[in-house]
Every structure is written in structure tokens, then in C-alpha cells.
Amino acid sequence: MSLVFPPDYAPTLPPPEYSNLRLEGEQTVEFTPRGNASSPVLANITKACSFLTIILKNQNVAEDNPTYGRGSTLQGEIGLKSSASVSSVVVKLKGRLHLSVSDSGSATIPVVSETIVLWSQDSAHGALCPSILPFSITFPTTFKHGDRIRPIPPSFSEAFFQLPTISARCLYILKVSVHHGRSKMPFWKPSRSYSLHLNYRPRTRPQRPIFHMNRFLTTLKHIPEDWLEIESTMRTRRTASPDLKPISCRFFIPSVGAFGLSDTIPFHIQLSSSLASLRVLFPDHILEPTRPPSVRVFITRQTMVEVNTRKCWRTVTLIEGTVRAVAPPVDAATFMEEDDVYVDWEGEVRVEDDKVQYGGFNIGTIMIKDYIVFALTPPNLRSCPLLAHQYSQPIKLVTDVWTDDSTSHPLDI
Incomplete structure (x- = not known):
């Protein structure tokens, strides 16, 4: 029985890159109308302490704290005041849900725990730590509690003082830890940390407009x-x-x-x-x-x-x-x-x-x-x-x- 081989196929060209801007000769066939709300003013914001400076990009200057939406990525740079003797620089994105009922106790539930090692002496093979370290870390969209997968909640804080007293809050923190080299004391590794509160506000909107009535x-x-x-x-x-x-x-x-x-x-x-x-x-x-x-x-x-x-x-x-x-x-x-x-x-x-x-x-x-x-x-x-x-x-x-x-x-x- 003779074998039949498929014909040869010429390699196809890759698809063109997508652009939402029309090129010459193109026309828009369909689009989803966008809102006419004014866009916020975005800029880089800077937070500093005694040993480092953090720059966060594309932030709304009208907000009190850096604000991020669903699945957003924190992008920025960390500047070290002194990189001498630095052994590692670690960035952590943490979210904690704190619940309390006065006659039933309290509970703390982790909702976000993301860690990135920006620089480590072990992987640098003896090189000095750079004084400026860019970073990028993304908010997850869900977390696991028990056997259920839930969307991570927004930043919030509520308290009710009628008996029994109830309080609930969800906090998100960006923590930067700078670890230094070995000390003469074998069980002590000096490190310094800086924490920055973040607002997490996942955006949602109605699926269609409201019809306002005249009659x-x-x-x-x-x-x-x-x-x-x-x-x-x-x-x-x-x-x-x-x-x-x-x-x-x-x-x-x-x-x-x-x-x-x-x-x-x-x-x-x-x-x-x-x-x-x-x-x-x-x-x-x-x-x-x-x-x-x-x-x-x-x-x-x-x-x-x-x-x-x-x-x-x-x-x-x-x-x-x-x-x-x-x-x-x-x-x-x-x-x-x-x-x-x-x-x-x-x-x-x-x-x-x-x-x-x-x-x-x-x-x-x-x-x-x-x-x-x-x-x-x-x-x-x-x-x-x-x-x-x-x-x-x-x-x-x-x-x-x-x-x-x-x-x-x-x-x-």
C-alpha cells in the first residue's frame, strides 16, 4: 500500500498588527460608543523615606493614595539612597481582609500575596546592586478562601457601633524590603522596609444607559x-x-x-x-x-x-x-x-x-x-x-x- 503525503504549504504571512486608528482606505464598520466623562490627569508620583524613593507611574493626581483597577499592573522604579552592602531587594503586594464581631471574635483573611525579588546578590555573582531598580507587579483578580474562588474585594473600611460591634476592612499594601549583607552576629540579618497603602477599585459600569423621562x-x-x-x-x-x-x-x-x-x-x-x-x-x-x-x-x-x-x-x-x-x-x-x-x-x-x-x-x-x-x-x-x-x-x-x-x-x- 503506497503512502500519500499531503502537499507542501507555503508559509503564510503573520497577521497585521492591530490598531484602533483607521489607515488610509479603511472605514469603521462597528464600534462601541465610549463615555464622555473627563479623563483623569495622570502623572508619576513619588514617595520617599530615609533609605529609598519609590516612583509609581500613571497615577491620578487627584487621589490620596495610588489607585489601581481590576487586573492592573503596578509599574515604577525604586531608587536606593545607598546600594552598598545590599544583598537583596524584594517587593511584595499584600492584601488583607480584617473582620471583627465583638461577641464572636475576629478573622484575618489573606486575599493577595505577590512577591518579586528585584535583585539578589546570589544571582548577581558578586556585582553591586544598582541604585535604580524598575519593577512591575500585577494585581490578581481572584483569591481562594476555603474551597471557593472569589474575586478580590475593593479597598474599604466599615464600622458599626451598635451591639454587637462590627468592623470590616480590606487593605492593600506595597512593601519594599532592602536586605543588607551578613552581620557579625550570626542570627541577625539587618533589613529595612517601607510600606505604601494602595487603593484597589475594580471598575464596573451598567450594561446599557438609563432612559431619563420627560413624560x-x-x-x-x-x-x-x-x-x-x-x-x-x-x-x-x-x-x-x-x-x-x-x-x-x-x-x-x-x-x-x-x-x-x-x-x-x-x-x-x-x-x-x-x-x-x-x-x-x-x-x-x-x-x-x-x-x-x-x-x-x-x-x-x-x-x-x-x-x-x-x-x-x-x-x-x-x-x-x-x-x-x-x-x-x-x-x-x-x-x-x-x-x-x-x-x-x-x-x-x-x-x-x-x-x-x-x-x-x-x-x-x-x-x-x-x-x-x-x-x-x-x-x-x-x-x-x-x-x-x-x-x-x-x-x-x-x-x-x-x-x-x-x-x-x-x-x-
Whole structure:
């Protein structure tokens, strides 16, 4: 049986290098619009101590500490004031998660531990240590805790002083250690270290923009998929008059569900029930086009910390929303008592990014979740026949906002 060999193939040319700039004769077929947020001013920053100087490249000068995102690489240089007798120079990137519950103890969990030996006398074969050493070290994106792989958390610090007291923080440090030659004392190796705190802020953004409304009912009719409708009911007490009906609540927010820390989140509220029920809820405001104090929309943040199998929860209010009436004043003579009356409000709520530096996350031992809350409070909680009502809708707060004001790619020429 004769063997059949495949034909010879000529070597192919390597693919061209990619560039996001158009060459002559090329045109853009498709692109993803970019945000129009102003770019931060980047520069090299310098940190110094008595025996060395650290230069970190491409840093935002507006930040208090050097700041890095998901998978970022720390690049810079280390300058030694004196390289005589130096035996090694080591750079470590360390991250530690510290959790504490006053009645359950505390725990420290390592989330990052990266070490690079920049120079060693053993590998230099007797040469002197250079006075300037460049370095590059990359943030990992995950860490292993128990049998689970988790994303490393952002830099944060939280403390709650209600009993039991809870504290949680995650710190990242760049540590440079300079070791010197042998001493006459056999068990002592002199070394000096310098530590620098870093901010780790992994960036995220919504998957699509928020549709801001001019006329809510018009946008709901034409683009219903852009709104999430939440239905709930404000109930009456068992001893309430049979003439009082429960109040039907419809709460609308953008269906995207993820919002930037500086996004303005619009919402719409519609309440419907008998005129008698609405007059009980709003005795002084039902005929006035103002915001009833009993209608609130706000954002809360819930923090869970687990130490030694004990879980503790704390919830704080981040920001209060603004609520405005949009319906004309209700004329009691226009409606029969058995007819449903509709009352509408609209408004917005915004988390200021200078107050909240990071979004929610879950790494098992600590979980941070955000909610947009719609609340109705009767005038008198004890005597009112209507029960207080509150509904919490989970949302995701992310670091960046979506903006799409450009008609062409910013790098198109």
C-alpha cells in the first residue's frame, strides 16, 4: 500500500498588527460608543523615606493614595539612597481582609500575596546592586478562601457601633524590603522596609444607559421594556372600617438594575384606592400638589459580616430621594366613594460618589448589597387603620456611569 503525503504549504504571512486608528482606505464598520466623562490627569508620583524613593507611574493626581483597577499592573522604579552592602531587594503586594464581631471574635483573611525579588546578590555573582531598580507587579483578580474562588474585594473600611460591634476592612499594601549583607552576629540579618497603602477599585459600569423621562406615561407606552414595574399593597388593619380599601402601589424604576455611583436614578409612583383610604393616608395633602411626607424613596446599603459561623447584618441609609407630585389636585366631588382614585408622583435619587467609593460585592465572609426602597408611612402609626408599608428592590451600584453622547468613535480621524 503506497503512502500519500499531503502537499507542501507555503508559509503564510503573520497577521497585521492591530490598531484602533483607521489607515488610509479603511472605514469603521462597528464600534462601541465610549463615555464622555473627563479623563483623569495622570502623572508619576513619588514617595520617599530615609533609605529609598519609590516612583509609581500613571497615577491620578487627584487621589490620596495610588489607585489601581481590576487586573492592573503596578509599574515604577525604586531608587536606593545607598546600594552598598545590599544583598537583596524584594517587593511584595499584600492584601488583607480584617473582620471583627465583638461577641464572636475576629478573622484575618489573606486575599493577595505577590512577591518579586528585584535583585539578589546570589544571582548577581558578586556585582553591586544598582541604585535604580524598575519593577512591575500585577494585581490578581481572584483569591481562594476555603474551597471557593472569589474575586478580590475593593479597598474599604466599615464600622458599626451598635451591639454587637462590627468592623470590616480590606487593605492593600506595597512593601519594599532592602536586605543588607551578613552581620557579625550570626542570627541577625539587618533589613529595612517601607510600606505604601494602595487603593484597589475594580471598575464596573451598567450594561446599557438609563432612559431619563420627560413624560413617564408616554415613555412607558412606547418603551415599556426600559422600566421595571414593582407592584405591592399597603394593607389595612383587621379592625379597620370595611369602607377602607387596601392601597395598590406601583413603583417604577429603570429596568437596567445597575447604576453608577454618580447616576441620577429616576422613578415614578402611582397609588390607587378609594378616596376614603387615600384621605386617611394623606389627610392634609390629598388636595395639594406637594410632596406628602409619608411617601419616601431612598437607597440603603446592607452589610453582612461572618466570623466563626456567626453572621451579623447592618443596614444604613445612603441617600434620600426627592419626590414630586405630578397629578393635578384630586377633586373629591369628581369621584364616587366606590371609585378608585389615582395619585402619582415622580422623582429621582442619586448616590454621591464622594460619599460612596465602591459598589456591592459578595465574597462569602462579607456581603454588601444595595437596595432602592419605596416606603409609605401613615400619619399615626398606632391609631391609623392603614399599616406602614415598605418595599426594597435590590439594585447594583457600580463605579462608572454610562454616557453615550458621541456620534463617532473618539479615536476615529
